[in-house]
Amino acid sequence: MANKSDSAISRREFARRAAFVSAAASLAPSNLLEAESIPVRQPAQQPANGPKLSPEGQAEVESRIQSIFAQYGSRLSDAQKADIRRLSTEAQLPLDRLRAFATENGDGPGLYLKPLLEREKKPSPKSAMPRPATAPKNP
Amino acid sequence: MPGEEIFYLSVSELAKRIESKKLSPVDLTHAYLDRSQKFGSRFNAYALLTPEIALEQAQAAEKEIQHGHYRGPLHGIPYAAKDLLAVKGLPTTWGAKPYANQVFDYNATVIDHLNSVGAVMLGKASMIELAGGMGYRFASASLQGEAKNPWDTTCWTCGSSSGSGAIVAAGLAAFAIGTETWGSIICPSAYCGVSGLRPTYGRVSRYGAMALAPSMDKIGPMARSAEDCARIFAAIAGHDPKDRGTVPIDKGAFTYSPSMELHPRPLKVGWLTNAWKSLEPGIAKPVEAATRILKRYFSSVKEVALPVGPWEEAGGIIVAVECAASFRPLIRSGRVSELTDPLGQLAGYVNEQYSAADYLQALKIREIAQKKMDSLFETFDVLAAASQPVPATPLPLNLETGLVFPDPLGALGNICGLPALSVPCGFADKNLPVGLQFVGRAGDDFAVIQAGRTFQSHTDWHKNHPKIH
Numbered sequence: 253m254a255n256k257s258d259s260a261i262s263r264r265e266f267a268r269r270a271a272f273v274s275a276a277a278s279l280a281p282s283n284l285l286e287a288e289s290i291p292v293r294q295p296a297q298q299p300a301n302g303p304k305l306s307p308e309g310q311a312e313v314e315s316r317i318q319s320i321f322a323q324y325g326s327r328l329s330d331a332q333k334a335d336i337r338r339l340s341t342e343a344q345l346p347l348d349r350l351r352a353f354a355t356e357n358g359d360g361p362g363l364y365l366k367p368l369l370e371r372e373k374k375p376s377p378k379s380a381m382p383r384p385a386t387a388p389k390n391p
Numbered sequence: 392m393p394g395e396e397i398f399y400l401s402v403s404e405l406a407k408r409i410e411s412k413k414l415s416p417v418d419l420t421h422a423y424l425d426r427s428q429k430f431g432s433r434f435n436a437y438a439l440l441t442p443e444i445a446l447e448q449a450q451a452a453e454k455e456i457q458h459g460h461y462r463g464p465l466h467g468i469p470y471a472a473k474d475l476l477a478v479k480g481l482p483t484t485w486g487a488k489p490y491a492n493q494v495f496d497y498n499a500t501v502i503d504h505l506n507s508v509g510a511v512m513l514g515k516a517s518m519i520e521l522a523g524g525m526g527y528r529f530a531s532a533s534l535q536g537e538a539k540n541p542w543d544t545t546c547w548t549c550g551s552s553s554g555s556g557a558i559v560a561a562g563l564a565a566f567a568i569g570t571e572t573w574g575s576i577i578c579p580s581a582y583c584g585v586s587g588l589r590p591t592y593g594r595v596s597r598y599g600a601m602a603l604a605p606s607m608d609k610i611g612p613m614a615r616s617a618e619d620c621a622r623i624f625a626a627i628a629g630h631d632p633k634d635r636g637t638v639p640i641d642k643g644a645f646t647y648s649p650s651m652e653l654h655p656r657p658l659k660v661g662w663l664t665n666a667w668k669s670l671e672p673g674i675a676k677p678v679e680a681a682t683r684i685l686k687r688y689f690s691s692v693k694e695v696a697l698p699v700g701p702w703e704e705a706g707g708i709i710v711a712v713e714c715a716a717s718f719r720p721l722i723r724s725g726r727v728s729e730l731t732d733p734l735g736q737l738a739g740y741v742n743e744q745y746s747a748a749d750y751l752q753a754l755k756i757r758e759i760a761q762k763k764m765d766s767l768f769e770t771f772d773v774l775a776a777a778s779q780p781v782p783a784t785p786l787p788l789n790l791e792t793g794l795v796f797p798d799p800l801g802a803l804g805n806i807c808g809l810p811a812l813s814v815p816c817g818f819a820d821k822n823l824p825v826g827l828q829f830v831g832r833a834g835d836d837f838a839v840i841q842a843g844r845t846f847q848s849h850t851d852w853h854k855n856h857p858k859i860h
Contacts, residue, residue, distance in 0.1 A: 316741075316744045319744055320740045320741065320743075320744060323740075324725075324740050327725050327728065328737075332736070332737055335733070335734075335737055336737055336740060336741060339737065339738065339741045340741055340744075343741065346701075346703075346704040346707065346708075347704070347708075347749060349701045349704050350701050350704040350705060350708060350749065350752055350753060350756065351749070351752060352701075353700060353701045353752075353756055355752065355755045355756065355759070359755045359758060359759065360755070360758055361751055361754030361755055361757070361758065362754045362755065362756070362757030362758030362759075362760070362761055362806070363758075
């Protein structure tokens with residue numbers, strides 16, 4: 253299996269996945285992040301059973317959490333806040349793996365139909381008929 | 392009135408009887424409606440039954456057929472539509488309390504297509520709220536409650552096309568329409584022992600369907616066989632100017648007839664060695680037997696590994712960001728708290744925080760994944776693996792902690808928009824169904840259908856059904 257256990261994403265369609273995939277704080281409204289009324293937690297608060305994060309990762313998690321609490325905190329119970337803290341923390345390692353994957357400056361964003369469209373100029377395998385033995389390979 | 396066996400006949404067989412006027416669409420619809428009214432609530436299978444519409448459509452079909460105007464293999468065939476497809480004038484709840492009273496004044500394109508071929512809509516199938524896009528922890532994450540598996544009502548159907556799976560498995564309709572953004576056709580098909588087709592992204596219009604992650608949402612059939620899926624897919628596929636995500640006209644349409652099987656192309660199968668980390672013993676045995684069928688009846692079967700990369704991470708981010716955008720008003724208004732599931736009430740807040748740079752990194756990774764997968768299909772016509780590594784799970788299971796395993800094939804298949812078909816291939820312990828999936832190149836839906844047809848022509852697992860009393 254290619255995936256190591258420590259990189260396994262919880263599996264249940266979007267269930268946990270959708271919750272896991274969390275955010276960097278760069279889109280958080282700056283006025284909220286700067287609001288004086290927001291208590292800023294120290295970035296060393298790692299949940300006891302949570303993933304081991306770098307200081308930078310933990311700081312990023314904390315920033316996201318505070319952004320959420322600043323915007324929506326009044327709606328959330330303490331239990332829900334704890335859940336958000338956990339979800340945000342657990343999202344960090346997948347995010348780190350995503351960012352660590354090497355992409356080039358020229359790599360384009362994957363438009364979902366691109367492989368199909370790229371083949372428009374090439375022989376298509378869509379026919380129900382048998383392929384000839386010498387069927388050209390796509391370069 | 393038709394007997395019990397009629398409920399498990401394939402669309403193809405029902406069509407033969409209807410075309411030859413040996414079976415009345417009205418009688419068939421009455422029978423399915425009675426059965427759905429009797430058993431639907433047992434499985435929480437329906438969001439809504441629509442007997443008046445069904446009987447009106449059935450009577451129209453019968454009249455046309457009697458006058459010699461037979462529209463084709465879906466004419467007079469009863470089906471259920473997942474409750475995220477708009478049907479004019481009816482509630483379309485998306486399985487979620489905040490949308491419980493939502494009514495559209497137009498039909499989804501899929502519904503219009505099915506109307507045009509004379510299919511008969513029995514009702515709307517229940518589903519996981521918002522198709523699971525906001526996350527969910529329990530099978531009960533639905534306006535209709537937990538969907539119970541007809542093979543064992545203490546187990547789940549899987550989601551999010553949960554009602555669609557239950558309806559087909561319990562013989563409450565001849566087929567159902569499901570949707571998949573990530574796993575929502577393949578998993579319920581496997582858990583419920585039915586055949587389910589996830590078409591290539593863009594082959595079926597999503598106009599009038601709830602948007603979850605627009606760059607990954609797909610609509611497809613769940614039915615009794617690969618052939619039935621092909622017939623239904625042929626009816627609903629095609630370019631739609633109202634859905635800019637649909638593929639161009641010349642690539643959208645799909646035609647199918649059994650005569651296409653007369654000269655099948657020899658299929659080269661890539662058996663995936665790393666689709667799942669491990670299979671439960673009850674799954675492994677029937678899957679192993681299925682590989683023997685493949686080796687015997689397919690052109691070639693060779694082991695191959697999926698490319699390694701952060702595909703799940705990329706797919707997860709794409710779903711999360713697009714879902715947060717799709718449901719921004721729900722999140723921002725606070726009405727997200729009306730969702731049933733405790734995780735669904737919160738995940739939107741977390742997902743909303745994503746950065747544009749991370750989303751674009753995920754899209755870049757998607758393109759790399761697409762190229763890698765496309766190159767695999769230079770060698771293989773279809774890839775194959777178990778549909779799921781476990782059988783249907785107990786209803787009360789906490790999915791967040793109790794069902795944890797990597798799913799690179801689900802990630803790659805869905806971020807790359809690849810077609811897939813799940814077919815039954817046996818039973819695990821406690822008589823729970825096991826599924827085998829075929830995944831094809833983008834646009835080559837026929838390959839996965841042909842693979843399923845070939846497999847089902849040499850097995851009869853798809854003809855099994857649970858005993859419903």
